[in-house]
Amino acid sequence: MRGFAARSTVDEAIDWVDEHALPLGSTNVPIGDAHGRVLAEDVVSTLNVPAFDRSAMDGYAVRAEETSGAGMYNPLSFRVIGQSLPGQASDAVVKTGAAVRIMTGAPMPAGADAVVPVEVTREADGQVEITEATAVGKHVGRVGEDIAVGTTVLPAGRRLRPQDVAVLASLGIAEVPVISQPRVRIVVTGDELAQPGDEREEHQIYEANSFLLRGLVLRDGGVVTSIDFLPDDRESILSALTKSGADVVLVSGGSSVGAEDHAPSLVADAGKLAIHGIAMRPSSPTGIGRIDDTLVFLLPGNPVSCLCAYDFFAGRAIRQLGGRSPDWPYHRTTEMVARKLVSVVGRSDYCRVRLTENGIVPLAVSGASILSSTTRADGFVILSPESEGIAPGKSVDVYWYDQS
Amino acid sequence: MRGFAARSTVDEAIDWVDEHALPLGSTNVPIGDAHGRVLAEDVVSTLNVPAFDRSAMDGYAVRAEETSGAGMYNPLSFRVIGQSLPGQASDAVVKTGAAVRIMTGAPMPAGADAVVPVEVTREADGQVEITEATAVGKHVGRVGEDIAVGTTVLPAGRRLRPQDVAVLASLGIAEVPVISQPRVRIVVTGDELAQPGDEREEHQIYEANSFLLRGLVLRDGGVVTSIDFLPDDRESILSALTKSGADVVLVSGGSSVGAEDHAPSLVADAGKLAIHGIAMRPSSPTGIGRIDDTLVFLLPGNPVSCLCAYDFFAGRAIRQLGGRSPDWPYHRTTEMVARKLVSVVGRSDYCRVRLTENGIVPLAVSGASILSSTTRADGFVILSPESEGIAPGKSVDVYWYDQS
Known part of the structure; x- marks a missing residue:
């Protein structure tokens, strides 16, 4: 066991991620x-969409100039010479005194240049009375008016x-x-883990991080290819790290510098451990690197640290590999601080907060092991290494744990 | 063919939806x-989580009072009498002058009441030197500190x-x-529809609404049980409406009062057509009703109307059936209007807008058939029946077509 000699900054870690997480192929x-x-x-x-002139209303296709003067007290009468339905054009040609019954979306018959809506007509005995004048092109959808050939649509x-x-x-x-969707392998290490639903021995804990990570990866557009539960054992961890078929490997647990923390040295030996130890709280014992083309994130086993390290770094990588924006996938607003947010110069802080009537307040209990702090919180604030904390009355950006 | 005699208001339609779309069973x-x-x-x-007192750091479990006075120039030495790993407790009892090596998450050994982090220690030859004093409870996670027995967790x-x-x-x-997730049957009617990838005859159009609705239903937590493509034929539409196995049926096309609009009368005959014709633009020819316990939404075939009617009514129903919030599933902000938003008193308007440097502007082309207006738009504004439009310089709530 030894402590971290020197820690990277959050920005250094993000820069490394952005440099290495380029969009996958198509x-x-x-x-x-x-x-x-x-x-x-x-x-x-x-x-062209539409590929032909079509009616935008149910009604009658006519020659607009012939409706001039039509009104409630001056209905004009036209002979109904055919019917145009969607997919079933009329072959009638609309000449003087004629109209074609037409449905929304149906092709305009030859000769007609406007549609009179059914609401201002009355049809009987092969004749339709029109009680409102119309103008050329009225209620007619033109070829290509939605999308023209050659348009960049998206x-x-x-x-x-x-x-x-x-x-x-x-x-x-x-x-x-x-x-392509990034293929993500989740590796959970730890001799102390029991699966939900199983009997738990006295000093075992129920494994939660695989469930946490699975939801986060889905949210960020990745595909979870496997979830492996491994003992704190170098052989099996190395094998999970180097197996092919993943664009990203997330390792939960054993990311620090303790006697049982095997993953960092395994990554360093098999590939490159670019970042190990980050000046942030929680998630300080995070490692980031790669083995061949696979990006590897060593996430602390403490669940809040795991969530925070995922969101700062691994999620960002997965989103970018999948062609999405690197931005935080949380809705953000600016809020008033109601109770001081504590921070220390020299490290980034991930501060869980609740929204109250008076503004946001930090959660009293917020250790890295207190997962319920992230379910009781409404969201979080990120405090930069320059920040000495944020005093009541100041405004701050809050990211909301939206329902994703 | 006839026009709508009287139209319901959007609020009346929403009230009907809210009354009938109650959460499904579990x-x-x-x-x-x-x-x-x-x-x-x-x-x-x-x-209790944790179920036992545990270390929050890698380090040494000690009796805190014995570290009093420890410092860089006054290291205090302890005998290392055991090791506690996650899932592997130490059975050593920490007495005067003793320490147990301990990892994050490992059970606290008997007798110890604090953990000294590894960073301020140096171990050699069975002894550990401690260069910083600690206090009782420091770096110890207590039984139940995350979640206590009996707590309502969620x-x-x-x-x-x-x-x-x-x-x-x-x-x-x-x-x-x-x-339970609402089971949604999508029924697309129309004699004029070709499937993407197929050859299209001259007056056919490619079918788009099933793809639109499928994505919307997924977004709102529903399960699409089937997508049926039917001719404008009473028999087949009735069969699709009355088949069991759906909580919601969405019918696209044939929702108005034209000769080929069969669905409204079929719903009225087989169940109840509560709403038909709504004072809004687009989506005026929308029908809402039910057949037995199945909610039926008759959505206009024009794609913008289909989207709008889905979002106002059907999506709201599906979200509520699934236990979600009825609220619009779009992120909302308040923005300045840069160019007048036109509206008519007496109807609700669904106005597609773009965000520019000066504020929001309505899309110039915004007919109900212009689907590309919803892909060129950044979002939309809803104008109430009381509104005569919104003048430049005023503020308005905008719903953003977020990536959902």
Whole structure:
């Protein structure tokens, strides 16, 4: 056992992550699975939407000039010479005194240049009376008015919203090029861990970090390829670190400098341990490195430290590998401080807070082992190494533990 | 064909939804699948976390009073009589002059009342020198300090965050009681629809609404049980409406009062069509009702109307059935209006906007059929029936089409 000789700053660790977590390659997914994925390329339309002039209302397609003067007390009568339905165009040609019954989305018949909405008409005996004048182009959707051929519809890097996927569908696109999802292996070490639902021996604790990390990885767009539970044993940890098939390995526990902390030296031997020990609280005993192309995050076993180290570094890497923004995936607002937030110059602090009527207050108990502090908190504040704490009455940015 | 005789207000439609969309029953899920689900019951702890006094640091467990006066120039020496590891307690009893080597999370040995961190120690030849005094309880995590037996850990209705699931795991809970996910059947009607990837005939359009709705339902916590594509045919639509196995049926297309709009009368005949025609723009031809216990939403085929009607009514129902908040699932901020938002008294408006340097501006093209208006927009503003529009320089609440 020894202490950390020197600690990196949070910014140094983030810089290393940003340098090494570059977007993965692309893959095609069926459009039905594209929601939430990140577009790998600009999508340029190869067709017009709509592909033909169409009605924007249920009503009657007419020649607009012929409706001039129509009114409640001056209904004008037209002969109904056909019907145009969506997918079933009318082949009638609209000439003087004629109209074609038309539904929303149906193709405009030849000769007509406007649609009179059904609400201002009355049809009987093959004739329709129109009680409101209209103008050329009224209630007509023009070829390409939604999307014209050659338009860049969505840019590379866009995280696809439901309506984005619908726009791609409307262009007839069946397969969408998206950034691959980072494959994440979760490795939980510790001789003291029991699984929820199992009997627990006297000095065992129930394992929680795999459940924590699994939810966080899902939130950040990664795919959990495996969750391995390992004893504090060099052989098995090395094997889990070096096995192929993962873009990221998250190791929970054994990240510090104690006798049972094997992972840091294993990473240093098999690859590069770029960061070990960070000037922050909690999560100081965090390690970051890589083995070949796999990024490795050594996360403290204390659950709050594990959450905090994940969110500062590993989540950021996973989001960027998947083409997402590196930004914190939490909603942020500015709030008044109601009770002093304590910090120490020289380290970053991750301070869990609650929102009260008077502003935010830090949670009284906030040790790295008190996981319930993160469930009782509404969110957190990050205090920079320059901060000596934040006094009541000052404003501060709060990240909210939104329901994600 | 006829027009709508009278339209309901948006508030009337929402009131009907809120009255009929009550949370579904509960089900148990394995804890590994609990992330994002809504807790059906309060969870009360049946054990203490931690279940034993434990070290919060790597270091040496000692009797605090014996470290009095220790310092860099006055190291005090203790005999190392054992080692306590996580899951492997030491059976040594710490008496005068003795210390037990201890790791973070390991059980405190009998007799010791504080831990001296490894950073202020030096061990050699079975002795450890301590260069900093400590106090009783220092770096010791007490029984139940995270969660005490009998504490309500998480309340019913909580949407489970990653750390919530971890807290449940730390209590040994293997199965979690959650609200059932609403089962949603999507029915898309229309003779004019081609599937993305297929050849399209001249007056066909590519079907987009099923992709839109699928993403929205996923976002709101529903499960899409099936997506049926049907011709505008009463028999097949009735069968899709009345088939069992869905809590919600979403019908896209044929929701208005035209000749091909079969769904409204089918719902009225088979159950109750509570709302048909809403004073809003777009989405005016929306229907809402139920058949037995299944809520039915008749959504306009125009894609912007479909999105808007889903978000105002169907999404709200699905979220509430699943135990979530009825609130709009969009991040909201207050922004300055840079160009007039147009509205008409007597109807609600769903106005797509972009954020510019000077504030928000409405999208120039915003017809109900222009789906790309929702992908070019950054978000939307809802204008109430009382509004005559919002002038430049005024503030307004904007909902952002966040990446969901």
